[in-house]
Amino acid sequence: MTETFRAMMIDTVDGRPQAAFREISMADLPDHDVLIEIAYSTLNYKDGLAISGKGRIARRTPMVAGVDLAGTVVSSRSPEWNSGDRVVLNGWGLSETEWGAFTRFQRVKPEWLIPLPAAFSMQQAMAIGTAGYTAALCVDALETWGTITPGEGEILVTGAAGGVGSVAISLLAARGYRVIASTGRPDTEEYLTSLGAIGIIDRATLAEKGGPLQKEHWTGGIDSVGSTTLANALAQTVRGGAIAACGLAGGADLPGTVMPHILRAVTLIGVDSVYATRTQRLAAWERLSRDLDPAHLDSMTTVAPMSDLPELAETIVAGRIRGRVVIDVNA
Ligand SMILES: NC(=O)c1ccc[n+]([C@@H]2O[C@H](COP(=O)([O-])OP(=O)(O)OC[C@H]3O[C@@H](n4cnc5c(N)ncnc54)[C@H](OP(=O)(O)O)[C@@H]3O)[C@@H](O)[C@H]2O)c1
Numbered sequence: 008m009t010e011t012f013r014a015m016m017i018d019t020v021d022g023r024p025q026a027a028f029r030e031i032s033m034a035d036l037p038d039h040d041v042l043i044e045i046a047y048s049t050l051n052y053k054d055g056l057a058i059s060g061k062g063r064i065a066r067r068t069p070m071v072a073g074v075d076l077a078g079t080v081v082s083s084r085s086p087e088w089n090s091g092d093r094v095v096l097n098g099w100g101l102s103e104t105e106w107g108a109f110t111r112f113q114r115v116k117p118e119w120l121i122p123l124p125a126a127f128s129m130q131q132a133m134a135i136g137t138a139g140y141t142a143a144l145c146v147d148a149l150e151t152w153g154t155i156t157p158g159e160g161e162i163l164v165t166g167a168a169g170g171v172g173s174v175a176i177s178l179l180a181a182r183g184y185r186v187i188a189s190t191g192r193p194d195t196e197e198y199l200t201s202l203g204a205i206g207i208i209d210r211a212t213l214a215e216k217g218g219p220l221q222k223e224h225w226t227g228g229i230d231s232v233g234s235t236t237l238a239n240a241l242a243q244t245v246r247g248g249a250i251a252a253c254g255l256a257g258g259a260d261l262p263g264t265v266m267p268h269i270l271r272a273v274t275l276i277g278v279d280s281v282y283a284t285r286t287q288r289l290a291a292w293e294r295l296s297r298d299l300d301p302a303h304l305d306s307m308t309t310v311a312p313m314s315d316l317p318e319l320a321e322t323i324v325a326g327r328i329r330g331r332v333v334i335d336v337n338a
Pocket residue numbers: 051052053137138141165166167168169170171172189190191192210231232236252253254255256257258278279280281323324325326327328330
């Protein structure tokens with residue numbers, strides 16, 4: 008096939024990453040075993056960093072950006088997948104070391120794919136995307152590594168109006184947790200409450216450096232902000248509680264002490280979605296299928312054409328996207 012199609016490509020220009028749309032063909036794609044026709048991708052914070060050039064996400068160039076895809080298998084050299092299978096791919100280094108999802112076709116390794124869960128359309132799967140699947144991994148982490156069970160105290164969700172935060176609130180509320188949402192956007196209160204938060208706090212209350220052990224509030228938490236926010240969340244967690252940390256929207260530093268860990272047995276659980284095992288992925292998607300209210304998902308989702316990516320990248324890095332944006336790679 009000599010047909011060309013558009014891809015969001017990262018190149019290195021004057022030593023810096025630079026994003027631009029480029030026409031590519033099948034011959035340009037990597038020689039992996041499964042050819043996918045992509046229906047939808049999605050906008051993650053990492054995509055924003057890659058396309059805006061505010062982060063060095065691509066570890067080699069040229070690189071097709073885009074972390075997540077949902078699509079249909081066109082052809083497969085692997086017995087695991089057949090033409091017509093509907094599949095989802097999250098992470099596995101797409102847009103970092105492997106060509107990604109902002110394109111109509113991509114070739115990928117069979118072990119990176121999971122079947123599209125029956126509960127979701129391709130568009131809904133990408134409304135969830137890495138952000139939502141990471142939120143599910145965080146809830147799994149709290150319930151397995153931590154000793155958190157519904158009904159016991161309050162769970163803090165930071166970066167609440169963002170992608171991870173929005174899905175985390177909905178998943179936790181569905182399980183019966185009492186969720187307190189931390190946001191810098193007071194105008195999102197009605198939205199966050201509609202997802203299941205029972206209380207809202209101003210993120211500024213977690214942004215200043217605080218004491219090593221503060222008044223105990225949180226039985227657990229899901230943090231996508233990092234920096235002083237995470238340090239304060241840990242210092243405010245009750246004895247034996249746990250915080251699942253997955254993000255750095257507020258900074259990559261962690262200006263805290265060991266005191267919450269050694270005097271209150273607080274656990275800090277790291278969550279990485281990119282190289283999570285297949286078992287962890289399937290469990291997270293099972294949780295999403297079971298607990299994510301489709302009406303909540305609809306209320307947090309907008310759909311945009313791929314041509315909007317440059318502008319959307321700036322918007323998500325500025326912390327101004329509410330919920331999730333699905334990217335229609337064919338528009
Ligand atoms: N570990 C992993 O595998 C993994 C997977 C997915 C995402 N992540 C990371 O998780 C983070 C969130 O991702 P996302 O897709 O949810 O992004 P997002 O939609 O942009 O949400 C991030 C939210 O963080 C808050 N925020 C932004 N800037 C802030 C600042 N300077 N200080 C305090 N809060 C700030 C905002 O929430 P409010 O407006 O409500 O305050 C924003 O909506 C990112 O750092 C991303 O890289 C990691």
